[in-house]
Amino acid sequence: MTHRENYLRTVQFRHPEWIQIDICINEAMWNYYGRELETVLLRHPAVFPDYKKRSGLDNLPKFDLDRLNTERVVDRWGCTWVFPIPGMDGAVVGHPLEDLDDLAAFVPPEPDIPVWTAEQYEAERKRVQAQKKRGRLVTAGTEHGFLFLRHTYLRGFENAMLDYALDEPRLADIYRMILDYWMPFVRHHVKRGVDVMAFAEDLGTQEATIVSPEDFRRWIKPAYAELMKPCKDNGVLVYLHSDGKTLDILEDQIEAGVDIVNPQDLCNGIDNIKRRIKGKACIHLDIDRQFVVPKGSPRDVDDLIKEEIMELGSPEGGLMMVAGIYPPTPLENLDALCTAAEKYREYWR
Numbered sequence: 577m578t579h580r581e582n583y584l585r586t587v588q589f590r591h592p593e594w595i596q597i598d599i600c601i602n603e604a605m606w607n608y609y610g611r612e613l614e615t616v617l618l619r620h621p622a623v624f625p626d627y628k629k630r631s632g633l634d635n636l637p638k639f640d641l642d643r644l645n646t647e648r649v650v651d652r653w654g655c656t657w658v659f660p661i662p663g664m665d666g667a668v669v670g671h672p673l674e675d676l677d678d679l680a681a682f683v684p685p686e687p688d689i690p691v692w693t694a695e696q697y698e699a700e701r702k703r704v705q706a707q708k709k710r711g712r713l714v715t716a717g718t719e720h721g722f723l724f725l726r727h728t729y730l731r732g733f734e735n736a737m738l739d740y741a742l743d744e745p746r747l748a749d750i751y752r753m754i755l756d757y758w759m760p761f762v763r764h765h766v767k768r769g770v771d772v773m774a775f776a777e778d779l780g781t782q783e784a785t786i787v788s789p790e791d792f793r794r795w796i797k798p799a800y801a802e803l804m805k806p807c808k809d810n811g812v813l814v815y816l817h818s819d820g821k822t823l824d825i826l827e828d829q830i831e832a833g834v835d836i837v838n839p840q841d842l843c844n845g846i847d848n849i850k851r852r853i854k855g856k857a858c859i860h861l862d863i864d865r866q867f868v869v870p871k872g873s874p875r876d877v878d879d880l881i882k883e884e885i886m887e888l889g890s891p892e893g894g895l896m897m898v899a900g901i902y903p904p905t906p907l908e909n910l911d912a913l914c915t916a917a918e919k920y921r922e923y924w925r
Contacts, residue, residue: 578711580771586893587813587836587858595889597881597917598898599623599910604663608903616907620914652685655729664902665720671732676746684753687760697767704769716765717774718758720817723803724786724796725777726754740791751799758803766806772813772836775803780820782843789824797825797832804833819862823848830857838862838898841880846887859888863899863913870905874912881916891924 577585577593585592605613617624648670649657656670673679692700704714721729727750728736739747765773779785785792804814815836816829823844829837830853839849840862853859861884863869868880881897889895897917901910 580708580711580713583713583896584771584813586896589855589858589890589893591891592893593922595885595921595923596896597623597921598896599913599917600898600900602663602900602902604661604903605901605905607663609907612907613910616911616914619911620918622918623914651729652688653726653730668729671730671735673730673750674732674735676731676735676744679746679749682753684757687757687764689761689764701767701769708771713772714768714770715772715774715815716768716770717815718761718776720776720778722758722775722777723751723754723799724779727751737787740787740795747795751795755799755802759806762803763806766810766812770812772815773804773807774815774817775800776817778819779825780818780822780840780843782821784821785825786820789828792825793828797828800829800832800834808833815860823852826853827856836860836896840864841884842867846884850887854888855890855894858894858896860896860898861888863897865900865902865905869899869909869913870902872909874908877909877912878916878919881913882920885920885923889923 579596582592582594583596584590586596601613601617614630617627618629621627647659649659649666650670651657654670654672655668657666658669659666673682707714727739727747730736730750731739738744739750762773779787779792779796787796800816806812807814813835814833815838816834817838818829819840821843822829822839826837826839826844826849834857836858837853838860839853841849842864843866849859849861863884864880868876872880884897885895899913901913
């Protein structure tokens with residue numbers, strides 16, 4: 577069975593052959609471990625089927641260490657970023673709409689999509705269809721922070737929170753501006769015929785949602801539903817990544833149109849996730865990166881993966897897993913994670 581077929585069977589509860597467990601190595605891990613990290617990856621071809629041994633240390637993946645702590649990058653929306661830790665995401669320190677009086681004159685960027693003729697779309701659909709026949713899952717996705725977080729980038733976090741708290745009338749204009757930017761992007765990829773459209777932004781803190789569930793339902797949920805509707809109308813699966821404690825809005829995400837939800841395991845609680853959404857949508861479980869994987873023993877890692885698969889998995893499907901690996905995660909824990917992925921991914925056999 578191809579990767580694509582197994583993925584689709586998992587999401588659609590059609591008895592996949594294995595549970596997909598994605599282990600994503602952050603760039604900073606290469607700077608931290610170098611060749612030792614490669615040794616672990618090469619030991620687990622079932623987990624890293626596309627990784628090939630590099631000839632020489634200089635050919636190992638690297639993050640651009642030339643990007644200094646003091647460097648500032650301005651994105652297409654005019655938001656200014658700094659990147660304090662090489663290999664890690666940055667933080668926004670310059671907000672073009674810090675003063676809402678600047679909104680009237682603000683010019684958003686053009687959608688980042690090509691302008692194609694009907695003939696070009698037809699050729700692209702044929703190319704995408706050929707990829708599918710070869711077993712490749714065809715996906716497209718937004719940047720991380722596409723809507724709710726983009727509002728915070730534009731306004732600054734405190735100002736954005738006050739927009740919700742004070743019922744700022746111009747908040748609707750900001751949401752409409754962001755939606756109008758993303759809708760052509762979504763329609764473009766739906767027209768291409770992709771299998772999955774992925775949306776990504778963080779909606780939770782360690783303890784709760786960033787805005788109240790009520791504000792999520794008033795502002796964010798209908799915006800999500802609007803953006804996801806072209807996907808739902810055309811048979812494109814919808815994936816939503818969102819870190820943090822999002823337990824109280826997981827069902828709302830599904831109601832908005834999400835087919836694949838991406839909750840973090842321990843901050844939401846394995847039992848809570850099971851109770852709220854098991855069987856209602858496919859769970860792409862984000863494996864702990866705070867305690868067990870970076871700080872526990874290899875046995876702790878194995879026990880965690882086994883527990884999560886036994887509680888949330890099913891021979892019918894509905895569970896995938898993903899682990900982001902960051903320094904200083906011990907290599908023996910990464911090795912244990914890979915071994916557990918291999919050991920339990922077909923647990924029902």
